[in-house]
Amino acid sequence: MKSLPYTRIEGAAGVLPPTRKEIKMIFYKIFLEHPNDTDNPQGYWAHGKFSVTNSLKGIVYMLAGIVHGIFPILFPFTTSSWIIRSFVKLVESERHKDELKKYVSQTLVRQLRRDTKDYR
Numbered sequence: 027m028k029s030l031p032y033t034r035i036e037g038a039a040g041v042l043p044p045t046r047k048e049i050k051m052i053f054y055k056i057f058l059e060h061p062n063d064t065d066n067p068q069g070y071w072a073h074g075k076f077s078v079t080n081s082l083k084g085i086v087y088m089l090a091g092i093v094h095g096i097f098p099i100l101f102p103f104t105t106s107s108w109i110i111r112s113f114v115k116l117v118e119s120e121r122h123k124d125e126l127k128k129y130v131s132q133t134l135v136r137q138l139r140r141d142t143k144d145y146r
Contacts, residue, residue, distance in 0.1 A: 064121040080112060114142055 044052065061073035068076075091105030116122050117138050126135050 065123060066120040068119075068121060080115075083108065084112070114138065118142060 057070055061068045061070055087105050087108040090101040094101040094105065117126065117135060126132075
């Protein structure tokens with residue numbers, strides 16, 4: 027985790043509080059840096075809505091996967107289909123290019139982009 031961008035100055039009165047500028051920088055780092063730190067920036071609320079919604083759906087689909095593991099007749103392909111749909115959303119968002127380069131071949135990413143555009 028990156029350190030916060032303010033310095034504490036020790037003086038005769040003890041430690042001085044952060045300045046207004048430092049407080050703004052801290053606020054930016056905590057709430058806005060990550061959503062805006064991509065080639066396709068996203069606002070705080072849009073990022074929060076997608077992240078929370080997608081994560082809650084993920085919990086439900088993962089639980090369905092556990093049930094499917096015990097009773098294979100229930101929820102066939104439910105979890106894997108959700109994972110694929112979620113991955114496609116990440117590819118189409120163009121906000122995760124560095125992660126995609128690290129974990130997925132660029133040939134596959136280009137093919138997915140072509141296929142999803144042709145499919146829709």
